[in-house]
Amino acid sequence: MTTTALLAAVDELRALEAEAVHIIREVVAELERPVLLFSAGKDSIVLLRLAEKAFRPTPVPFPVLHVDTGHNFPEVIEFRDRRLAEDGHRLIVASVQESIDKGRVTESGSPGASRNRLQIRTLLDALEEYRFDAAFGGARRDEERARAKERVLSFRDEFGQWDPRAQRPEPWSLYNGRIRRGEQVRVFPLSNWTELDIWRYIELENLELPSIYFAHERQVFERDGILLGLSEYTLPTEDELVQRLRVRYRTVGDLTITGAVRSDAGDVAGVIEEIAAATVSERGETRADDRTSVAAMEDRKREGYF
Amino acid sequence: MTTIGRPRQLLRLATAGSVDDGKSTLIGRLLHDTGSLPTDHLEAVTDADGEADLAALSDGLRAEREQGITIDVAYRFFSTPTRSFVLADTPGHERYTRNMFTGASNTHVAVLLVDARAGVLRQTRRHARIADLLGVPHLVAVVNKIDLVDFDETRFKEVEAELGLLAQRLGGRDLTVIPVSATRGDNVVARSDSTPWYDGPTILEYLEGVELAAPSAVASELRLPIQWVARPTDHQRRRYTGRLSAGTLSVGDEVLVLPAGSRSAVTALDTLDPNRAVAVAPLSVSFELADDLDVARGDLVVSAAADATAPVAAREIDATVCWLSETPLRAGDRVALKHTSRMVRATVQALHTRLDPETLEEHDSPGELALNDIGRITLRTSTVVLADPYATNRDAGAFILIDEQSNDTVGAGTVSDTREVVPGAQTRNDIKWHPSSLDRERRWTATGQRGATIWLTGLPASGKSTVAVALERTLVDAGRAAYLLDGDNVRHGISDDLGFTPGDRAENIRRVGHLTRLFADAGVVAIASMVSPLRSDRAIARALNEAADLPFLEIHVSTPVEECERRDPKGLYARARAGELRGLTGIDAPYEAPENPDLAFDTTGADLDDLVARVLAELARHEARR
Numbered sequence: 037m038t039t040t041a042l043l044a045a046v047d048e049l050r051a052l053e054a055e056a057v058h059i060i061r062e063v064v065a066e067l068e069r070p071v072l073l074f075s076a077g078k079d080s081i082v083l084l085r086l087a088e089k090a091f092r093p094t095p096v097p098f099p100v101l102h103v104d105t106g107h108n109f110p111e112v113i114e115f116r117d118r119r120l121a122e123d124g125h126r127l128i129v130a131s132v133q134e135s136i137d138k139g140r141v142t143e144s145g146s147p148g149a150s151r152n153r154l155q156i157r158t159l160l161d162a163l164e165e166y167r168f169d170a171a172f173g174g175a176r177r178d179e180e181r182a183r184a185k186e187r188v189l190s191f192r193d194e195f196g197q198w199d200p201r202a203q204r205p206e207p208w209s210l211y212n213g214r215i216r217r218g219e220q221v222r223v224f225p226l227s228n229w230t231e232l233d234i235w236r237y238i239e240l241e242n243l244e245l246p247s248i249y250f251a252h253e254r255q256v257f258e259r260d261g262i263l264l265g266l267s268e269y270t271l272p273t274e275d276e277l278v279q280r281l282r283v284r285y286r287t288v289g290d291l292t293i294t295g296a297v298r299s300d301a302g303d304v305a306g307v308i309e310e311i312a313a314a315t316v317s318e319r320g321e322t323r324a325d326d327r328t329s330v331a332a333m334e335d336r337k338r339e340g341y342f
Numbered sequence: 343m344t345t346i347g348r349p350r351q352l353l354r355l356a357t358a359g360s361v362d363d364g365k366s367t368l369i370g371r372l373l374h375d376t377g378s379l380p381t382d383h384l385e386a387v388t389d390a391d392g393e394a395d396l397a398a399l400s401d402g403l404r405a406e407r408e409q410g411i412t413i414d415v416a417y418r419f420f421s422t423p424t425r426s427f428v429l430a431d432t433p434g435h436e437r438y439t440r441n442m443f444t445g446a447s448n449t450h451v452a453v454l455l456v457d458a459r460a461g462v463l464r465q466t467r468r469h470a471r472i473a474d475l476l477g478v479p480h481l482v483a484v485v486n487k488i489d490l491v492d493f494d495e496t497r498f499k500e501v502e503a504e505l506g507l508l509a510q511r512l513g514g515r516d517l518t519v520i521p522v523s524a525t526r527g528d529n530v531v532a533r534s535d536s537t538p539w540y541d542g543p544t545i546l547e548y549l550e551g552v553e554l555a556a557p558s559a560v561a562s563e564l565r566l567p568i569q570w571v572a573r574p575t576d577h578q579r580r581r582y583t584g585r586l587s588a589g590t591l592s593v594g595d596e597v598l599v600l601p602a603g604s605r606s607a608v609t610a611l612d613t614l615d616p617n618r619a620v621a622v623a624p625l626s627v628s629f630e631l632a633d634d635l636d637v638a639r640g641d642l643v644v645s646a647a648a649d650a651t652a653p654v655a656a657r658e659i660d661a662t663v664c665w666l667s668e669t670p671l672r673a674g675d676r677v678a679l680k681h682t683s684r685m686v687r688a689t690v691q692a693l694h695t696r697l698d699p700e701t702l703e704e705h706d707s708p709g710e711l712a713l714n715d716i717g718r719i720t721l722r723t724s725t726v727v728l729a730d731p732y733a734t735n736r737d738a739g740a741f742i743l744i745d746e747q748s749n750d751t752v753g754a755g756t757v758s759d760t761r762e763v764v765p766g767a768q769t770r771n772d773i774k775w776h777p778s779s780l781d782r783e784r785r786w787t788a789t790g791q792r793g794a795t796i797w798l799t800g801l802p803a804s805g806k807s808t809v810a811v812a813l814e815r816t817l818v819d820a821g822r823a824a825y826l827l828d829g830d831n832v833r834h835g836i837s838d839d840l841g842f843t844p845g846d847r848a849e850n851i852r853r854v855g856h857l858t859r860l861f862a863d864a865g866v867v868a869i870a871s872m873v874s875p876l877r878s879d880r881a882i883a884r885a886l887n888e889a890a891d892l893p894f895l896e897i898h899v900s901t902p903v904e905e906c907e908r909r910d911p912k913g914l915y916a917r918a919r920a921g922e923l924r925g926l927t928g929i930d931a932p933y934e935a936p937e938n939p940d941l942a943f944d945t946t947g948a949d950l951d952d953l954v955a956r957v958l959a960e961l962a963r964h965e966a967r968r
Binding site: 045 | 443666678750
């Protein structure tokens with residue numbers, strides 16, 4: 037290669053990084069009050085890192101919002117508070133429990149019901165309360181087929197609803213951030229990243245993750261093909277056998293619906309090897325909420341979910 | 343790092359083709375045979391008999407599954423050890439051509455599907471034309487369902503010939519043609535035993551081998567639109583951010599900031615990558631400059647090297663657009679135009695052609711462009727646009743059009759040519775001057791009126807309008823037609839779309855310059871009372887009138903700024919001093935006094951009647967000279 041060609045060669049991860057940073061800066065330039073949705077999961081950790089890079093050395097010019105279902109992994113909440121405090125981010129916690137207590141939503145009493153769907157109301161209430169008009173999310177198009185259809189800037193009406201048929205075309209890197217008062221956009225800077233890209237970027241940037249992402253011993257039981265960790269919110273029925281297994285988590289979510297996978301991967305390189313060889317998708321393996329109907333994600337998104 | 347984490351190149355591709363050509367199946371096959379398809383995704387589309395419907399993988403929306411068609415672009419991902427691929431699965435249905443346009447806009451390769459039985463169809467041609475228009479570097483045609491014509495070489499050659507003809511009509515483009523059965527997997531990832539007569543690449547071999555041309559990395563070709571500016575703090579200088587679309591940027595580089603043309607040098611650069619000191623496209627960067635310049639979002643940073651070329655500060659753009667809205671586009675329509683990080687208003691000056699998707703012929707002077715139409719148009723912008731031709735730079739030559747009422751993205755376009763608007767210059771050949779049956783002398787003789795332009799320039803509150811009002815009254819009282827064009831008043835109507843940026847101010851003066859010419863031509867004394875701070879802008883107004891052989895008087899109301907600020911009837915100076923108003927001429931924006939005004943006076947302590955008399959005497963002198 038000539039010097040020029042060598043200079044011009046930008047590898048895949050740096051190209052994805054540049055694209056994500058460009059998107060984040062566009063939104064900050066064009067919209068009034070952005071917020072970053074942060075679950076302390078790997079995607080939102082990468083997203084936060086990209087936001088920090090986009091504005092360094094100045095602080096990230098928007099706060100971080102965690103929609104807390106109340107059914108969290110303690111390791112994740114510990115990580116969230118420590119990481120955000122260390123890096124000087126302003127954290128807003130929107131609590132599903134509070135929405136329930138206020139009567140905004142009603143919790144289903146049935147066993148195995150999750151608070152996942154209830155998050156929608158809590159999220160929309162928080163966006164309205166703080167008048168946020170743009171919310172960054174760590175969603176990726178490789179996660180699920182309704183996600184694969186979503187724009188980078190996903191326009192939502194004043195009720196937070198998504199209309200997949202009325203999406204704005206996004207040619208080149210030209211994003212249209214114009215909205216009316218009350219309307220909002222969901223922004224997905226990681227749209228073109230895959231699960232493996234996320235892990236390789238975590239390795240490249242040496243990012244810290246909550247410990248549950250790496251192999252550890254845990255009391256688990258199997259329900260509908262998913263390995264659920266034993267906790268006060270997830271109790272086995274009589275015929276569900278509790279075992280102590282070496283596991284890790286591929287995603288961080290509400291612990292009532294997030295499954296673990298058997299694993300020996302103690303570090304990022306080990307996880308990358310396991311994922312590269314994995315034959316089941318991230319959501320397929322670990323998220324019970326997507327299995328309820330073929331269009332489960334699409335339906336939730338139409339209502340205002342991420 | 344693990345070998346799995348080895349740096350790879352990212353290739354973006356888009357599929358296109360008619361509704362039943364098998365696009366979705368091909369994508370499913372590509373994902374499946376490269377091992378990129380998780381088993382749970384496959385299971386979700388497998389029926390009780392174990393038959394997998396690969397086409398259903400991409401159709402992610404309920405309506406798509408119900409109707410069995412792809413409505414919107416879906417993005418899919420797969421990778422091999424050398425490359426990773428982002429695949430835009432774009433709809434074949436004619437109604438959603440706009441989504442094909444979107445999906446193909448930033449891709450390296452367009453995969454055009456053709457049914458071996460049907461051959462080249464209307465949509466095939468349309469999509470090939472769109473891909474060509476979008477400058478997609480590589481076109482590959484997949485002749486699918488080759489199993490349904492019994493792997494017949496003769497039939498393949500026929501379709502190949504049809505495609506060759508299509509490529510010829512697209513200006514002789516290079517087109518690779520591959521015989522494929524997406525359902526069975528022939529020549530997708532694995533080479534087929536059933537096509538021994540074919541010795542070209544499989545689809546995957548083609549995608550792994552196709553050369554990826556990187557954007558220019560020649561330092562002097564720098565194009566860096568400013569995206570966002572971090573305010574300076576006590577500890578930190580002003581910092582600019584943006585994404586390179588061409589060239590390189592390093593610490594020490596001399597740069598120009600357009601459209602202002604200010605020059606400075608890069609003193610700090612963050613490429614986001616600790617191992618990279620030189621920024622190239624498409625990297626996003628932030629940087630600092632040696633000088634404190636007024637640089638804002640939408641400005642363009644280019645190289646200041648001797649051999650560098652900057653784009654034209656254009657007010658007129660020739661472009662090809664794909665219309666994306668149900669409401670048709672007509673000449674005279676106003677839209678917002680987003681180009682790089684710059685948003686301007688634009689008026690459609692003319693619709694030149696509309697592409698017939700059937701014949702690929704261009705028809706002249708269409709009345710409108712309807713949804714999914716592609717046509718060539720001319721746009722006039724309210725302030726300058728710094729665009730390159732799309733053929734030179736895909737990012738710097740692309741734009742979207744936005745409806746200002748609905749905020750919808752209604753058009754997408756590529757720039758073919760840009761122009762400064764030079765008054766009087768014969769730069770336009772799309773419109774003709776329609777002569778009146780009256781010549782000027784006949785009009786002036788019959789009405790007994792002689793036209794002229796009196797242009798008053800000076801700082802805000804210098805007394806221009808006071809003099810102008812008295813002048814107008816005196817002329818009218820004397821039985822002469824006169825009319826006052828006041829800077830503030832024109833902004834209520836004819837210039838209500840303009841702000842106070844240098845580009846907008848220039849446009850405002852250009853418009854008023856044209857107005858004065860029309861008034862003067864009609865036999866009216868046009869009195870323009872305009873701050874008009876820049877010599878170059880006033881020169882435009884003068885040139886317009888003098889080119890039409892009309893008297894033009896430039897009068898400098900030269901009241902000192904201290905006196906103007908003391909008067910301050912509109913409170914402008916007070917607001918500027920309080921930091922509430924930026925860019926006030928005389929305070930934090932320049933005023934260029936006329937070098938050779940026809941008349942100059944300071945209104946401090948002056949007698950108004952005396953000033954009016956001096957102006958009228960000057961006008962009489964001008965008229966006598968003619």
